[in-house]
Amino acid sequence: MSDTNARAHTGSRRNEAARAAILAAAAELLAEHGSSGVTVDRIAAHAGVGRQTIYRWWPSKDAVLLDALVHSAEAAVPVPDTGSLRADLEIFLRETFLAAGIERNRQALIAAVVAARDDPGLAGSLDDFLIRRRAALSEVLRRSHSRGELGSDSGIELAVEQAFGVLWYRILFRPAALAPADAAELAAALTAQLHGTSTGQRTATP
Amino acid sequence: MSDTNARAHTGSRRNEAARAAILAAAAELLAEHGSSGVTVDRIAAHAGVGRQTIYRWWPSKDAVLLDALVHSAEAAVPVPDTGSLRADLEIFLRETFLAAGIERNRQALIAAVVAARDDPGLAGSLDDFLIRRRAALSEVLRRSHSRGELGSDSGIELAVEQAFGVLWYRILFRPAALAPADAAELAAALTAQLHGTSTGQRTATP
Amino acid sequence: MSDTNARAHTGSRRNEAARAAILAAAAELLAEHGSSGVTVDRIAAHAGVGRQTIYRWWPSKDAVLLDALVHSAEAAVPVPDTGSLRADLEIFLRETFLAAGIERNRQALIAAVVAARDDPGLAGSLDDFLIRRRAALSEVLRRSHSRGELGSDSGIELAVEQAFGVLWYRILFRPAALAPADAAELAAALTAQLHGTSTGQRTATP
Amino acid sequence: MSDTNARAHTGSRRNEAARAAILAAAAELLAEHGSSGVTVDRIAAHAGVGRQTIYRWWPSKDAVLLDALVHSAEAAVPVPDTGSLRADLEIFLRETFLAAGIERNRQALIAAVVAARDDPGLAGSLDDFLIRRRAALSEVLRRSHSRGELGSDSGIELAVEQAFGVLWYRILFRPAALAPADAAELAAALTAQLHGTSTGQRTATP
DNA sequence: CCCTAAACGAGACGGTACGTCCGGTCTTAAT
DNA sequence: ATTAAGACCGGACGTACCGTCTCGTTTAGGG
Structure with a gap:
């Protein structure tokens, strides 16, 4: 205490x-x-x-843990606005990776997944949290699009999910790869992808 | 019974x-x-x-669950070799998404994460499994590289992790987005990204 | 309410x-x-x-229960004075049995026992109550003795305790035997006993 | 332990x-x-x-305590057979008072009453126990009757209840009065009563 | 006529015991 | 030696109450 x-x-x-x-x-x-x-x-x-x-x-122990996570992790990562997609993305991911890389937070995130597994209420809360995180990153990317940096916004949602996908994969399975350099590498790749796919992504299945 | x-x-x-x-x-x-x-x-x-x-x-209940996962999911997805990066990727991801989308398998995968949380031995087994899965996809991409489809193999590892990242993110949080069309969309994006980064990652940010 | x-x-x-x-x-x-x-x-x-x-x-829940008992049961049974030991005893016991036989009162009496079990203060209050009850019956018997009905008052205290003993035994274990006829039977037996012991244990009441 | x-x-x-x-x-x-x-x-x-x-x-904590009581107290008091009502009664009561006067047993008996209050199953078990105790004393008195010591056996059941009534009254409220001398006094009074009431007890209610 | 003091309804709080559930260990009897 | 069965120790869970504490409200009665 x-x-x-x-x-x-x-x-x-x-x-x-x-x-x-x-x-x-x-x-x-x-x-x-x-x-x-x-x-x-x-x-x-x-x-x-x-x-x-x-x-x-709280209805259960897990609910307390999830609440602890959401309330603590929510305000950790700001939404940057430097005018550059690459820079914004890198800042956002670096801060996110840093926060998630702290063992306390990482454990909380994993615990939240576990907790949400069987309790629909908790699953809903966690989902809300994740939706807000995706929305935050989407905003960064959409802002870039409105600046005319990207030809199309069709790949934004998938890019967001790739970013958080890599994040969660590493939270769960590769915590060593949550360093700032890893965030930068991911930011570079996603930036390239978003620029490159502006022309021909929608030819997906012939 | x-x-x-x-x-x-x-x-x-x-x-x-x-x-x-x-x-x-x-x-x-x-x-x-x-x-x-x-x-x-x-x-x-x-x-x-x-x-x-x-x-x-088995040493514990969790070991049984993890065993159930590994033995059932291992042989589900073949490594395709059509001669086309895009086609190989799409087949691999489609089969993977399909397998992971079956509720029984999805629950097993999640249970494996839970099981590995506190038991280092199980974490090792799960890690082995995940490394084999990443290696399988890497092989597909490296084969494309050796055919000369990609200029460089520098983005392969990250692309692999993006693929499995999206997979796991959806397993955990968006099971509805594990349909074949979702796999195809992801395959298209990754193909574009790999082609794009092979020629000029530096064109990204002027 | x-x-x-x-x-x-x-x-x-x-x-x-x-x-x-x-x-x-x-x-x-x-x-x-x-x-x-x-x-x-x-x-x-x-x-x-x-x-x-x-x-x-009130200092505790048990004190409330005990208070409820004492205040309700105290004034229920009057001290009769008909001039006949047998009649006085029968009236006293009949009224006492009747009051104790009402389920509400019986539960209160039992609750008082429970309440007094661990709390010395409540035990004292209950003891006061019980002493007052014994004193009331003693008075009846002593009045008979002063009228010369009994040769000696040596058996009075024990008789009082036998009366209340039977009462409490039945309150606790045989609530069905709290009817007026049961009271009368007990009154008869105690009357005979008091008469018998007053003159001599050896004479079996002519 | x-x-x-x-x-x-x-x-x-x-x-x-x-x-x-x-x-x-x-x-x-x-x-x-x-x-x-x-x-x-x-x-x-x-x-x-x-x-x-x-x-x-055991279904509850109270059941354990009651069981502990019944199994321990059952065999404590033998049924004496000296050929004399007075002596048999005195032995039986002395042993009973002695056993009940031991604080451990007294607590167990009181706990049993409390336990039986709300649980019908426990109440049944306690009742069985009490019936067996009454039967044991009844046997002593009936044996005296068959020896011709008592004119009638009509007062036996009530005398048994007076004996156990005094016992329980003192267990609950006057533990100091459970000494051997108290048992002897009660035995004397009951002996006199049984001898005396052999003729006229049934005139109870005219 | 207002202002203080106490009692009140309400209900959150720290704490303790309850009875249930499950993990992992151990032994018996049967195969 | 392996199995089905199930008792056993340990310990976390979520519930029910106890008795304490604080709020904001209500009234009586003294200044």
Whole structure:
């Protein structure tokens, strides 16, 4: 627990400090013990909270972990706007890779996948999160298109998915390849692809 | 239990039918209840097997699931050789997407990720599997390079990871986008990217 | 809640209506769900009262239950004085058995035993109650002795305990044997015993 | 835990040593911490047993405690046969009072009452136990009757209940009055009553 | 006539025990 | 020696209550 001093009670209003302490404890334990080492009891003890206070506000342990992820990872990566597709892409991916490469975050992301596996509610929350991330990257690419850098915007959605696909593949299976240089390489390849495919992508299946 | 008729005992030899029944039961339960609905008891009951028979041959429940995956998914996708990069890529991805799109297989793949999360041994096995898959696709692309279709082989590894990245992203988060047309679209984009980067990656950003 | 209309607030004075509602709710829930089905939350909800209003005036849930018992059972049985030991005893026991035989009261008595089990304060209160009850019956018997009906008062205390012993045994284990006829039978036996011991154990009552 | 050495496993047969250890631990904790200090976790830890092993064989914590009582208290009091009503009664009551006066047993008896309150199954088990105890004392008195010591056997059942009534009243409310002398006094009074009421008890209600 | 003080309904909180579920180990009896 | 069966220890899960605490509201009664 970061805060050994007792929290002030808030009467019959939800105690925001307890909420924050729970999410912080969940994130910290995740990073420290790996996702299977996180226990509701441990979260509660670490946050200096009763177990029921967790279950009063989240339906399950996994929901807490997912919430901890979304709330912490959401604001981590800004949407750059340098005027250059290549630069914007590189910044976006570099920051994203950096954030995902931190073990604490990586564990949280994996835990979120696991958590969403069986709980439709959590799957929905995770999906929302992922949609927002894709939208953020799409915006970067669409901005480039409106500047006239790309001949067509038809390949944007797929490029976005290639970017996040590589990201998640490495989060899951190759965490060593989440360095800034890896992000730059990916940014270069996607930039080339977006420029190159502006003419003839739609001839897909003859 | 699929097989109500009692299996013949095999005395002091390992009962191969039991082994097969266990893997089949694991796969079936995975497809039916999702990966958190699979328990050792259920596998044993479903396979008509004692619990110890499972633990005699696999070190843990997760190992069974991973085994079920590897043994079933390994031989599913052949390495095509039509003489055309575009065609080879499309065939490979179409078959891969098709296999991964079957719910039973998809659940097995996800379960494998989960299983590997905390067990280094299983992570190694899964990694071996993934390396073999990447090698298979690499071979397709390298063959194209040796035919002179691509100017350089520098982008091959990244393209492979983009392909599997999109695959896994969709397995995890967008199972609806695993149709043959989606595979074709991805094949087209990657083909263009590989051709483009072979001549002039530096034309990307002026 | 029996009274759906909101109680009038009483400002900074204790709300007597709330107190009564709490005791009534406790008694009602006791009779309805048995003593383990009574919770503070349920009492509060049933009485239309905040939980703290209970804890403001009673130190624990058990104290409420014991209070409900004492206040309701105390005045139920009068001390008869007909001039005849046999008649007085019969009246006293009949009324006592009748009161204890009502399920609501019986549950309250049992709950009191349970409540007193671990809380010394409540045990003291219950003990006071029981002493008062024994004193009431003792008075009946001693009055008979002062009338000269009994040769000696040496057996009175034991007879009192036999009476209440049978009562409690039946409250706890044989509620069906709390009918008026059972009380009369016990009164007869105790009368005979008191007469017998007053003169001499050896004479079998001529 | 009394036995730190690991118990031998018994395969798929119930482990009788574990059963005994559980009952012993329950009784010991009851005597040590009072009935509200007994926890399933503590019983399990004290007995060196998994919690589930308790729940596999008993439906609830209370059932364990009741079982501990019945199995331990059953054989404590023999049925005496000296040829004298007074002597038999005194022996029986003295032994009974002695056993009930031991704090461990007293706690168990009270816990049994509490446990039986809401669980019909437990109530049945406790009732069986009490019926057996009453039958044991009845036998003593009936034997006296068949020897011709008593004119009638009509007061036997009530006398039995007076004896156990006083016993339970004191178990619950006056544990100090469970000494051998108290048992002797009760035996004397009951003997006198049985001799005296042989003629005229049934005139109860005119 | 307002202002303070206490009681009230409401309900979140820290904590403890419950009874369930499952993982992985061990033993027996049958094959 | 291998199997089916299933008891066993350990430990996490999510629920139910207890008794405490704080809010914002309501009223009575003193200044």
